[in-house]
Amino acid sequence: MAIVNLQNVTYKYPLTHTPVLSNINLEVKEGEFVAVIGPNGAGKSTLCYTLAGFVPHFFKGELEGKVEVAGVDLKSTPLNEWVRNVGLAFQNPFNQISGAKYTVFEEIAFGLENQGVPRDEMNRRVDQALTMTGIRDLADRSPYSLSGGQQQRVALTSILVMQPKILVLDEPTSQMDPIGTREVFGVIRQMAERGMTVIMAEHKVEWIAEFADRVVALKDGKILLQGVPADVLTSHLLAENGFGTSRYTSAAREALKFNLWPKHLHLPTTLQEAVDGFNLTSAPSPKERGE
Template identity: 40%
Template sequence: MLELRGATYRYAGYARPAIHDVDLALADGEIVGIVGANEAGKSTICLVASGLAPASIGGGLTGTLTIDGEPMAGRPVHDLAARVAIGFQDPATQRSGITGTVFEEVALGPMNLGLPATETIARARAALELLRIGDLAGRDPARLSGGQAQLVAIASLLAMRPRHVVLDEPTAQLDPEGTRLVADALRALASAGTVLLVAEQKTDLLDTLCARVVVVADGRLVADGPTGEVLGDERLEGWGVEPPSRVRLARALAARGLDPSVVEGAT
Protein backbone atom coordinates (compact mmCIF):
# COMPACT_ATOMS: atom_id res chain seq x y z
CA MET A 1 0.00 0.00 0.00
CA LEU A 2 1.33 3.41 -0.99
CA GLU A 3 -0.53 6.62 -0.32
CA LEU A 4 0.00 10.32 -1.01
CA ARG A 5 -2.29 12.69 0.90
CA GLY A 6 -2.46 16.39 0.09
CA ALA A 7 1.05 16.26 -1.40
CA THR A 8 2.34 19.67 -2.47
CA TYR A 9 6.00 19.75 -3.44
CA ARG A 10 8.42 22.57 -4.30
CA TYR A 11 11.83 21.90 -5.82
CA ALA A 12 14.69 23.46 -3.84
CA GLY A 13 15.06 27.12 -4.75
CA TYR A 14 11.60 27.39 -6.34
CA ALA A 15 8.68 29.25 -4.80
CA ARG A 16 6.03 27.70 -7.01
CA PRO A 17 5.03 24.10 -6.25
CA ALA A 18 5.53 21.62 -9.10
CA ILE A 19 2.63 19.52 -7.79
CA HIS A 20 -0.35 20.65 -5.74
CA ASP A 21 -2.49 18.77 -3.28
CA VAL A 22 -2.08 15.32 -4.83
CA ASP A 23 -4.17 12.54 -3.28
CA LEU A 24 -3.32 9.10 -4.60
CA ALA A 25 -3.70 5.74 -2.87
CA LEU A 26 -2.51 2.48 -4.42
CA ALA A 27 -3.58 -0.90 -3.06
CA ASP A 28 -1.33 -3.97 -3.09
CA GLY A 29 -1.24 -5.55 -6.53
CA GLU A 30 -2.63 -2.43 -8.19
CA ILE A 31 -1.04 -0.90 -11.31
CA VAL A 32 -1.90 2.77 -11.71
CA GLY A 33 -0.88 4.76 -14.78
CA ILE A 34 -0.07 8.49 -14.73
CA VAL A 35 -0.52 10.49 -17.92
CA GLY A 36 -0.14 14.19 -18.63
CA ALA A 37 1.50 16.67 -20.98
CA ASN A 38 5.20 17.52 -20.82
CA GLU A 39 5.99 19.50 -17.65
CA ALA A 40 2.63 18.49 -16.13
CA GLY A 41 4.27 16.94 -13.07
CA LYS A 42 4.44 13.18 -13.80
CA SER A 43 8.11 12.84 -12.87
CA THR A 44 7.62 14.98 -9.80
CA ILE A 45 4.80 12.74 -8.58
CA CYS A 46 7.11 9.74 -9.14
CA LEU A 47 9.86 11.39 -7.08
CA VAL A 48 7.48 12.26 -4.24
CA ALA A 49 5.78 8.83 -4.29
CA SER A 50 9.19 7.16 -3.99
CA GLY A 51 10.20 9.46 -1.16
CA LEU A 52 13.31 10.69 -3.06
CA ALA A 53 11.71 14.12 -3.02
CA PRO A 54 12.46 15.52 -0.51
CA ALA A 55 14.65 12.89 1.28
CA SER A 56 17.33 12.75 -1.41
CA ILE A 57 16.90 15.82 -3.61
CA GLY A 58 15.69 18.32 -1.00
CA GLY A 59 12.89 20.80 -1.63
CA GLY A 60 9.75 21.14 0.45
CA LEU A 61 6.88 18.69 0.83
CA THR A 62 3.64 19.34 2.63
CA GLY A 63 1.15 16.50 2.95
CA THR A 64 2.18 12.92 3.55
CA LEU A 65 3.62 9.82 1.95
CA THR A 66 2.53 6.65 3.74
CA ILE A 67 3.81 3.19 2.87
CA ASP A 68 2.20 0.06 4.29
CA GLY A 69 0.54 2.31 6.86
CA GLU A 70 3.78 3.96 8.02
CA PRO A 71 4.46 7.67 7.48
CA MET A 72 7.69 8.21 5.52
CA ALA A 73 8.47 11.78 6.65
CA GLY A 74 12.02 12.08 7.97
CA ARG A 75 13.06 8.56 6.93
CA PRO A 76 16.59 8.12 5.64
CA VAL A 77 17.08 7.38 1.94
CA HIS A 78 18.23 3.76 2.52
CA ASP A 79 15.03 3.03 4.44
CA LEU A 80 12.91 4.47 1.60
CA ALA A 81 14.95 2.59 -1.01
CA ALA A 82 14.25 -0.70 0.74
CA ARG A 83 10.51 -0.03 0.44
CA VAL A 84 10.12 1.63 -2.97
CA ALA A 85 12.15 1.07 -6.11
CA ILE A 86 12.17 3.88 -8.65
CA GLY A 87 13.05 3.68 -12.33
CA PHE A 88 13.93 6.94 -14.03
CA GLN A 89 12.99 8.35 -17.39
CA ASP A 90 16.61 8.22 -18.56
CA PRO A 91 18.18 4.80 -17.85
CA ALA A 92 21.67 6.33 -17.84
CA THR A 93 20.88 8.12 -14.56
CA GLN A 94 20.12 4.75 -13.00
CA ARG A 95 23.30 2.92 -14.00
CA SER A 96 25.59 2.43 -11.03
CA GLY A 97 28.74 3.21 -13.00
CA ILE A 98 30.70 0.76 -10.86
CA THR A 99 30.04 -2.54 -12.64
CA GLY A 100 31.77 -4.00 -15.68
CA THR A 101 29.01 -6.29 -16.93
CA VAL A 102 25.25 -6.23 -17.24
CA PHE A 103 25.07 -9.30 -14.98
CA GLU A 104 26.95 -7.50 -12.18
CA GLU A 105 24.78 -4.43 -12.70
CA VAL A 106 21.56 -6.41 -12.26
CA ALA A 107 23.03 -8.36 -9.31
CA LEU A 108 24.13 -5.19 -7.52
CA GLY A 109 20.69 -4.42 -6.04
CA PRO A 110 20.09 -7.84 -4.44
CA MET A 111 23.73 -7.89 -3.30
CA ASN A 112 23.25 -4.54 -1.57
CA LEU A 113 20.19 -5.95 0.17
CA GLY A 114 22.63 -8.34 1.86
CA LEU A 115 21.23 -11.46 0.20
CA PRO A 116 23.40 -14.58 0.00
CA ALA A 117 25.40 -15.03 -3.22
CA THR A 118 23.29 -17.93 -4.51
CA GLU A 119 20.09 -15.93 -4.06
CA THR A 120 21.67 -12.82 -5.62
CA ILE A 121 22.76 -14.80 -8.68
CA ALA A 122 19.38 -16.53 -9.00
CA ARG A 123 17.52 -13.21 -8.86
CA ALA A 124 19.80 -11.52 -11.39
CA ARG A 125 19.38 -14.47 -13.79
CA ALA A 126 15.59 -14.53 -13.33
CA ALA A 127 15.29 -10.78 -13.97
CA LEU A 128 17.41 -11.01 -17.14
CA GLU A 129 15.36 -13.98 -18.35
CA LEU A 130 12.05 -12.26 -17.63
CA LEU A 131 13.02 -9.40 -19.94
CA ARG A 132 14.73 -11.81 -22.38
CA ILE A 133 18.08 -10.06 -22.16
CA GLY A 134 20.14 -12.99 -20.88
CA ASP A 135 22.36 -12.56 -23.94
CA LEU A 136 23.46 -9.13 -22.67
CA ALA A 137 24.82 -10.55 -19.38
CA GLY A 138 28.49 -10.19 -20.33
CA ARG A 139 28.17 -6.76 -21.99
CA ASP A 140 29.50 -3.48 -20.63
CA PRO A 141 26.44 -1.65 -19.19
CA ALA A 142 27.85 1.68 -20.41
CA ARG A 143 27.84 0.49 -24.05
CA LEU A 144 24.25 -0.47 -24.77
CA SER A 145 21.56 0.91 -27.05
CA GLY A 146 18.93 3.10 -25.40
CA GLY A 147 16.41 0.27 -25.46
CA GLN A 148 18.88 -2.28 -24.06
CA ALA A 149 19.87 0.17 -21.30
CA GLN A 150 16.22 0.65 -20.40
CA LEU A 151 15.62 -3.12 -20.14
CA VAL A 152 18.75 -3.51 -18.00
CA ALA A 153 17.61 -0.69 -15.72
CA ILE A 154 14.22 -2.38 -15.27
CA ALA A 155 15.85 -5.78 -14.71
CA SER A 156 17.98 -4.17 -11.97
CA LEU A 157 14.83 -2.98 -10.22
CA LEU A 158 13.00 -6.29 -10.61
CA ALA A 159 15.97 -8.23 -9.21
CA MET A 160 15.39 -6.50 -5.88
CA ARG A 161 11.80 -7.85 -5.84
CA PRO A 162 10.46 -4.62 -4.34
CA ARG A 163 6.93 -4.42 -2.92
CA HIS A 164 6.42 -0.93 -4.39
CA VAL A 165 7.70 0.17 -7.78
CA VAL A 166 7.53 3.63 -9.31
CA LEU A 167 8.46 3.83 -12.99
CA ASP A 168 8.90 7.07 -14.88
CA GLU A 169 8.34 6.38 -18.59
CA PRO A 170 9.87 2.89 -18.45
CA THR A 171 9.35 2.21 -22.15
CA ALA A 172 10.28 5.61 -23.62
CA GLN A 173 13.17 4.10 -25.58
CA LEU A 174 11.64 0.71 -26.32
CA ASP A 175 10.23 -0.69 -29.53
CA PRO A 176 6.87 -2.55 -29.46
CA GLU A 177 8.53 -5.88 -28.62
CA GLY A 178 10.55 -4.39 -25.72
CA THR A 179 7.44 -2.56 -24.52
CA ARG A 180 5.49 -5.83 -24.51
CA LEU A 181 8.23 -7.59 -22.52
CA VAL A 182 8.19 -4.83 -19.91
CA ALA A 183 4.38 -4.90 -19.74
CA ASP A 184 4.43 -8.69 -19.18
CA ALA A 185 7.09 -8.36 -16.46
CA LEU A 186 5.08 -5.63 -14.71
CA ARG A 187 1.88 -7.69 -14.84
CA ALA A 188 3.72 -10.63 -13.28
CA LEU A 189 5.04 -8.36 -10.54
CA ALA A 190 1.58 -6.92 -9.80
CA SER A 191 -0.03 -10.34 -9.67
CA ALA A 192 2.46 -11.18 -6.91
CA GLY A 193 1.10 -8.20 -4.91
CA THR A 194 3.56 -5.47 -5.87
CA VAL A 195 2.22 -1.90 -6.06
CA LEU A 196 3.10 -0.23 -9.38
CA LEU A 197 2.87 3.42 -10.31
CA VAL A 198 3.77 3.99 -13.98
CA ALA A 199 4.11 7.37 -15.68
CA GLU A 200 3.84 6.80 -19.40
CA GLN A 201 3.11 8.71 -22.61
CA LYS A 202 2.11 5.49 -24.38
CA THR A 203 -1.59 5.30 -23.64
CA ASP A 204 -1.87 2.10 -25.69
CA LEU A 205 0.43 0.45 -23.16
CA LEU A 206 -1.53 1.76 -20.15
CA ASP A 207 -4.76 0.72 -21.84
CA THR A 208 -3.69 -2.93 -21.63
CA LEU A 209 -1.59 -2.72 -18.45
CA CYS A 210 -3.62 -0.82 -15.84
CA ALA A 211 -7.09 -1.00 -14.40
CA ARG A 212 -6.79 2.61 -13.25
CA VAL A 213 -5.28 5.79 -14.71
CA VAL A 214 -4.81 9.29 -13.28
CA VAL A 215 -4.27 12.45 -15.30
CA VAL A 216 -1.99 15.25 -14.11
CA ALA A 217 -2.33 18.72 -15.60
CA ASP A 218 -0.37 21.73 -14.37
CA GLY A 219 0.67 19.88 -11.22
CA ARG A 220 -2.81 18.76 -10.19
CA LEU A 221 -4.68 15.48 -10.56
CA VAL A 222 -7.60 16.28 -12.83
CA ALA A 223 -8.92 12.75 -13.37
CA ASP A 224 -8.65 9.42 -11.54
CA GLY A 225 -10.68 6.39 -12.50
CA PRO A 226 -11.02 3.17 -14.46
CA THR A 227 -8.65 3.10 -17.47
CA GLY A 228 -11.42 2.86 -20.08
CA GLU A 229 -13.22 5.89 -18.67
CA VAL A 230 -10.17 8.09 -18.18
CA LEU A 231 -8.51 7.28 -21.52
CA GLY A 232 -11.88 7.67 -23.27
CA ASP A 233 -12.57 11.05 -21.61
CA GLU A 234 -13.34 13.78 -24.17
CA ARG A 235 -11.04 16.15 -22.27
CA LEU A 236 -7.94 13.94 -22.59
CA GLU A 237 -6.44 15.72 -25.61
CA GLY A 238 -7.07 19.07 -23.92
CA TRP A 239 -4.86 17.79 -21.09
CA GLY A 240 -2.14 17.14 -23.65
CA VAL A 241 -2.51 13.37 -23.81
CA GLU A 242 -3.07 11.35 -26.97
CA PRO A 243 -5.93 8.85 -26.54
CA PRO A 244 -5.14 5.16 -27.18
CA SER A 245 -5.52 3.96 -30.78
CA ARG A 246 -8.69 2.03 -29.84
CA VAL A 247 -10.38 5.29 -28.78
CA ARG A 248 -9.09 7.23 -31.81
CA LEU A 249 -10.33 4.53 -34.17
CA ALA A 250 -13.78 4.39 -32.56
CA ARG A 251 -14.05 8.19 -32.86
CA ALA A 252 -12.95 8.16 -36.49
CA LEU A 253 -15.60 5.54 -37.28
CA ALA A 254 -18.30 7.44 -35.40
CA ALA A 255 -17.33 10.66 -37.24
CA ARG A 256 -18.01 8.84 -40.53
CA GLY A 257 -21.35 7.59 -39.31
CA LEU A 258 -20.07 4.02 -38.82
CA ASP A 259 -20.71 1.82 -35.80
CA PRO A 260 -17.79 2.34 -33.34
CA SER A 261 -18.74 -0.74 -31.30
CA VAL A 262 -16.78 -2.92 -33.77
CA VAL A 263 -13.54 -1.71 -32.09
CA GLU A 264 -14.82 -2.15 -28.51
CA GLY A 265 -12.17 -3.96 -26.55
CA ALA A 266 -9.81 -4.10 -29.53
CA THR A 267 -6.30 -2.79 -28.90
Protein backbone atom coordinates in the same frame (compact mmCIF):
# COMPACT_ATOMS: atom_id res chain seq x y z
CA MET B 1 -6.10 -1.14 2.82
CA ALA B 2 -3.99 1.19 0.72
CA ILE B 3 -0.27 0.45 0.59
CA VAL B 4 0.41 3.88 -0.94
CA ASN B 5 -1.37 6.81 0.62
CA LEU B 6 -0.89 10.42 -0.46
CA GLN B 7 -2.97 13.07 1.28
CA ASN B 8 -3.04 16.71 0.23
CA VAL B 9 0.48 16.48 -1.14
CA THR B 10 1.92 19.74 -2.43
CA TYR B 11 5.56 20.11 -3.38
CA LYS B 12 7.86 22.90 -4.52
CA TYR B 13 11.45 22.37 -5.68
CA PRO B 14 14.02 24.53 -3.83
CA LEU B 15 14.11 28.20 -4.88
CA THR B 16 10.87 27.93 -6.85
CA HIS B 17 7.47 29.44 -6.16
CA THR B 18 5.10 27.34 -8.22
CA PRO B 19 4.21 23.93 -6.83
CA VAL B 20 5.00 21.03 -9.15
CA LEU B 21 2.49 18.88 -7.29
CA SER B 22 -0.66 20.50 -5.94
CA ASN B 23 -2.96 18.92 -3.43
CA ILE B 24 -2.54 15.35 -4.67
CA ASN B 25 -4.74 12.71 -3.07
CA LEU B 26 -3.98 9.19 -4.17
CA GLU B 27 -4.52 5.78 -2.64
CA VAL B 28 -3.14 2.65 -4.24
CA LYS B 29 -3.98 -0.88 -3.14
CA GLU B 30 -1.43 -3.66 -2.83
CA GLY B 31 -0.96 -5.40 -6.20
CA GLU B 32 -2.60 -2.60 -8.15
CA PHE B 33 -1.05 -1.36 -11.41
CA VAL B 34 -1.59 2.38 -11.72
CA ALA B 35 -0.50 4.35 -14.78
CA VAL B 36 0.15 8.07 -14.49
CA ILE B 37 -0.33 10.03 -17.71
CA GLY B 38 0.03 13.69 -18.51
CA PRO B 39 1.68 16.21 -20.82
CA ASN B 40 5.37 16.99 -20.25
CA GLY B 41 5.71 19.19 -17.20
CA ALA B 42 2.54 17.84 -15.56
CA GLY B 43 4.50 16.49 -12.59
CA LYS B 44 4.74 12.78 -13.49
CA SER B 45 8.46 12.45 -12.76
CA THR B 46 8.17 14.49 -9.58
CA LEU B 47 5.39 12.20 -8.38
CA CYS B 48 7.70 9.22 -9.08
CA TYR B 49 10.54 10.91 -7.15
CA THR B 50 8.19 11.55 -4.24
CA LEU B 51 7.09 7.94 -4.05
CA ALA B 52 10.74 6.88 -4.23
CA GLY B 53 11.68 9.28 -1.40
CA PHE B 54 14.04 11.47 -3.50
CA VAL B 55 11.51 14.20 -2.80
CA PRO B 56 12.15 15.58 -0.22
CA HIS B 57 15.22 13.66 1.02
CA PHE B 58 17.46 14.27 -1.99
CA PHE B 59 15.90 17.20 -3.84
CA LYS B 60 14.96 19.00 -0.59
CA GLY B 61 12.34 21.67 -1.29
CA GLU B 62 9.03 22.06 0.47
CA LEU B 63 6.79 19.01 0.86
CA GLU B 64 3.37 19.49 2.45
CA GLY B 65 0.79 16.86 3.23
CA LYS B 66 1.23 13.19 4.04
CA VAL B 67 3.09 10.53 2.05
CA GLU B 68 2.80 7.05 3.49
CA VAL B 69 4.00 3.81 1.91
CA ALA B 70 3.52 0.41 3.55
CA GLY B 71 2.50 2.18 6.74
CA VAL B 72 5.71 4.22 6.93
CA ASP B 73 5.71 8.02 6.87
CA LEU B 74 8.07 9.57 4.34
CA LYS B 75 9.13 12.74 6.15
CA SER B 76 10.22 10.94 9.30
CA THR B 77 11.98 8.05 7.52
CA PRO B 78 15.54 8.32 6.17
CA LEU B 79 16.06 7.42 2.52
CA ASN B 80 18.15 4.30 3.22
CA GLU B 81 15.20 2.77 5.09
CA TRP B 82 12.61 4.05 2.65
CA VAL B 83 14.21 2.33 -0.37
CA ARG B 84 13.73 -1.10 1.21
CA ASN B 85 10.08 -0.81 0.21
CA VAL B 86 10.24 1.22 -2.97
CA GLY B 87 12.27 0.74 -6.16
CA LEU B 88 12.47 3.40 -8.88
CA ALA B 89 13.50 2.98 -12.52
CA PHE B 90 14.54 6.37 -13.91
CA GLN B 91 13.37 7.69 -17.25
CA ASN B 92 16.91 7.83 -18.58
CA PRO B 93 18.74 4.53 -17.97
CA PHE B 94 22.03 6.44 -17.99
CA ASN B 95 21.06 7.84 -14.60
CA GLN B 96 20.49 4.37 -13.26
CA ILE B 97 23.47 2.37 -14.38
CA SER B 98 26.11 2.46 -11.64
CA GLY B 99 29.19 2.91 -13.82
CA ALA B 100 31.02 0.72 -11.32
CA LYS B 101 30.44 -2.62 -13.04
CA TYR B 102 31.86 -4.22 -16.15
CA THR B 103 29.05 -6.60 -17.03
CA VAL B 104 25.26 -6.58 -17.03
CA PHE B 105 25.25 -9.51 -14.62
CA GLU B 106 27.37 -7.62 -12.06
CA GLU B 107 25.26 -4.50 -12.58
CA ILE B 108 22.08 -6.39 -11.73
CA ALA B 109 23.79 -7.95 -8.69
CA PHE B 110 24.99 -4.57 -7.39
CA GLY B 111 21.99 -3.81 -5.17
CA LEU B 112 21.96 -7.31 -3.69
CA GLU B 113 25.70 -7.09 -2.95
CA ASN B 114 25.07 -3.89 -1.03
CA GLN B 115 22.46 -5.66 1.03
CA GLY B 116 24.90 -8.48 1.81
CA VAL B 117 22.76 -11.18 0.20
CA PRO B 118 24.64 -14.55 0.24
CA ARG B 119 26.41 -15.41 -3.00
CA ASP B 120 24.29 -18.43 -3.99
CA GLU B 121 21.05 -16.61 -3.46
CA MET B 122 22.42 -13.58 -5.29
CA ASN B 123 23.36 -15.62 -8.37
CA ARG B 124 19.99 -17.32 -8.37
CA ARG B 125 18.04 -14.09 -8.08
CA VAL B 126 20.06 -12.30 -10.76
CA ASP B 127 19.58 -15.27 -13.06
CA GLN B 128 15.84 -15.29 -12.47
CA ALA B 129 15.52 -11.56 -13.05
CA LEU B 130 17.56 -11.71 -16.29
CA THR B 131 15.31 -14.49 -17.55
CA MET B 132 12.15 -12.65 -16.63
CA THR B 133 13.07 -9.52 -18.59
CA GLY B 134 14.56 -11.49 -21.47
CA ILE B 135 18.15 -10.24 -21.32
CA ARG B 136 20.09 -13.40 -20.37
CA ASP B 137 21.99 -13.10 -23.64
CA LEU B 138 23.28 -9.68 -22.54
CA ALA B 139 24.64 -10.92 -19.18
CA ASP B 140 28.33 -10.67 -20.15
CA ARG B 141 28.09 -7.40 -22.12
CA SER B 142 29.20 -4.06 -20.71
CA PRO B 143 26.14 -1.97 -19.73
CA TYR B 144 27.61 0.90 -21.75
CA SER B 145 27.87 -1.10 -24.97
CA LEU B 146 24.10 -1.58 -25.11
CA SER B 147 21.46 0.28 -27.09
CA GLY B 148 19.07 2.65 -25.29
CA GLY B 149 16.26 0.11 -25.14
CA GLN B 150 18.57 -2.65 -23.90
CA GLN B 151 19.89 -0.34 -21.17
CA GLN B 152 16.31 0.33 -20.11
CA ARG B 153 15.77 -3.40 -19.67
CA VAL B 154 18.93 -3.59 -17.57
CA ALA B 155 17.76 -0.68 -15.42
CA LEU B 156 14.36 -2.31 -14.89
CA THR B 157 15.94 -5.67 -14.11
CA SER B 158 18.25 -4.11 -11.52
CA ILE B 159 15.15 -2.87 -9.69
CA LEU B 160 13.05 -6.03 -10.08
CA VAL B 161 15.85 -8.15 -8.62
CA MET B 162 15.48 -6.22 -5.35
CA GLN B 163 11.84 -7.35 -5.12
CA PRO B 164 10.52 -4.06 -3.81
CA LYS B 165 6.97 -3.91 -2.47
CA ILE B 166 6.32 -0.86 -4.61
CA LEU B 167 7.72 -0.56 -8.10
CA VAL B 168 7.86 3.00 -9.43
CA LEU B 169 8.64 3.36 -13.13
CA ASP B 170 9.26 6.60 -14.99
CA GLU B 171 8.58 5.88 -18.68
CA PRO B 172 10.42 2.57 -18.51
CA THR B 173 9.95 1.72 -22.20
CA SER B 174 10.53 5.11 -23.82
CA GLN B 175 13.48 3.83 -25.86
CA MET B 176 12.24 0.30 -26.47
CA ASP B 177 11.12 -1.30 -29.70
CA PRO B 178 7.35 -1.92 -29.94
CA ILE B 179 7.23 -5.63 -29.23
CA GLY B 180 9.83 -5.21 -26.49
CA THR B 181 7.53 -2.61 -24.96
CA ARG B 182 4.62 -5.02 -25.00
CA GLU B 183 6.79 -7.73 -23.38
CA VAL B 184 7.92 -5.40 -20.63
CA PHE B 185 4.33 -4.35 -19.92
CA GLY B 186 3.53 -8.06 -19.68
CA VAL B 187 6.34 -8.63 -17.16
CA ILE B 188 5.16 -5.68 -15.09
CA ARG B 189 1.58 -6.96 -15.18
CA GLN B 190 2.86 -10.33 -13.91
CA MET B 191 4.65 -8.63 -11.03
CA ALA B 192 1.37 -6.91 -10.10
CA GLU B 193 -0.47 -10.24 -10.23
CA ARG B 194 2.07 -11.56 -7.72
CA GLY B 195 1.28 -8.69 -5.38
CA MET B 196 3.85 -6.07 -6.28
CA THR B 197 2.28 -2.61 -6.43
CA VAL B 198 3.17 -0.74 -9.62
CA ILE B 199 3.02 2.97 -10.33
CA MET B 200 4.17 3.93 -13.80
CA ALA B 201 4.48 7.29 -15.54
CA GLU B 202 3.86 6.63 -19.21
CA HIS B 203 2.78 8.18 -22.53
CA LYS B 204 1.94 4.95 -24.36
CA VAL B 205 -1.82 4.86 -23.84
CA GLU B 206 -2.34 1.84 -26.07
CA TRP B 207 -0.48 -0.38 -23.61
CA ILE B 208 -1.87 1.31 -20.53
CA ALA B 209 -5.37 0.50 -21.80
CA GLU B 210 -4.46 -3.14 -22.05
CA PHE B 211 -2.38 -3.67 -18.92
CA ALA B 212 -3.11 -1.11 -16.18
CA ASP B 213 -5.87 -1.33 -13.56
CA ARG B 214 -6.25 2.39 -13.13
CA VAL B 215 -5.16 5.60 -14.81
CA VAL B 216 -4.36 8.86 -13.08
CA ALA B 217 -4.31 11.86 -15.43
CA LEU B 218 -2.07 14.69 -14.18
CA LYS B 219 -2.12 18.22 -15.51
CA ASP B 220 -0.19 21.17 -14.05
CA GLY B 221 0.56 19.18 -10.90
CA LYS B 222 -3.07 18.36 -10.20
CA ILE B 223 -5.09 15.23 -10.72
CA LEU B 224 -7.44 16.03 -13.59
CA LEU B 225 -9.23 12.70 -13.43
CA GLN B 226 -8.66 9.09 -12.45
CA GLY B 227 -10.44 5.79 -12.94
CA VAL B 228 -10.38 2.61 -15.01
CA PRO B 229 -8.51 2.98 -18.33
CA ALA B 230 -11.64 2.60 -20.49
CA ASP B 231 -13.23 5.66 -18.86
CA VAL B 232 -10.23 7.93 -18.41
CA LEU B 233 -8.60 7.29 -21.77
CA THR B 234 -11.76 8.06 -23.75
CA SER B 235 -12.69 11.19 -21.80
CA HIS B 236 -13.08 14.34 -23.88
CA LEU B 237 -11.17 16.13 -21.09
CA LEU B 238 -7.96 14.41 -22.19
CA ALA B 239 -8.19 15.54 -25.80
CA GLU B 240 -8.96 19.10 -24.65
CA ASN B 241 -5.96 19.19 -22.30
CA GLY B 242 -3.15 18.11 -24.59
CA PHE B 243 -3.03 14.44 -23.59
CA GLY B 244 -2.31 11.82 -26.22
CA THR B 245 -5.03 9.32 -27.08
CA SER B 246 -4.75 5.98 -28.80
CA ARG B 247 -5.33 5.94 -32.56
CA TYR B 248 -8.25 3.60 -31.96
CA THR B 249 -9.98 6.18 -29.79
CA SER B 250 -9.39 9.11 -32.12
CA ALA B 251 -10.36 7.14 -35.25
CA ALA B 252 -13.62 6.00 -33.62
CA ARG B 253 -14.35 9.54 -32.40
CA GLU B 254 -13.99 10.77 -35.99
CA ALA B 255 -15.93 7.77 -37.39
CA LEU B 256 -18.87 8.63 -35.12
CA LYS B 257 -19.48 11.68 -37.32
CA PHE B 258 -20.12 9.40 -40.29
CA ASN B 259 -22.11 6.80 -38.35
CA LEU B 260 -19.24 4.37 -38.77
CA TRP B 261 -18.90 3.76 -35.02
CA PRO B 262 -21.94 2.48 -33.08
CA LYS B 263 -23.38 5.34 -31.01
CA HIS B 264 -24.32 3.17 -28.05
CA LEU B 265 -20.75 1.90 -27.56
CA HIS B 266 -17.95 3.30 -25.44
CA LEU B 267 -15.07 4.61 -27.60
CA PRO B 268 -12.40 1.91 -27.96
CA THR B 269 -8.97 2.04 -26.29
CA THR B 270 -7.61 -1.32 -27.43
CA LEU B 271 -7.36 -3.13 -30.76
CA GLN B 272 -9.92 -5.73 -29.75
CA GLU B 273 -12.50 -3.14 -28.67
CA ALA B 274 -11.96 -1.30 -31.95
CA VAL B 275 -12.37 -4.49 -34.00
CA ASP B 276 -15.56 -5.42 -32.15
CA GLY B 277 -17.12 -1.97 -32.52
CA PHE B 278 -16.24 -1.35 -36.16
CA ASN B 279 -17.45 -4.84 -37.07
CA LEU B 280 -20.92 -3.83 -35.88
CA THR B 281 -21.09 -0.93 -38.35
CA SER B 282 -19.28 -2.62 -41.20
CA ALA B 283 -19.77 -6.33 -40.67
CA PRO B 284 -17.88 -8.33 -43.28
CA SER B 285 -20.01 -10.31 -45.73
CA PRO B 286 -19.96 -14.10 -45.31
CA LYS B 287 -17.78 -14.25 -48.42
CA GLU B 288 -15.21 -11.95 -46.84
CA ARG B 289 -15.18 -14.09 -43.76
CA GLY B 290 -14.27 -17.00 -46.01
CA GLU B 291 -17.57 -18.80 -45.54
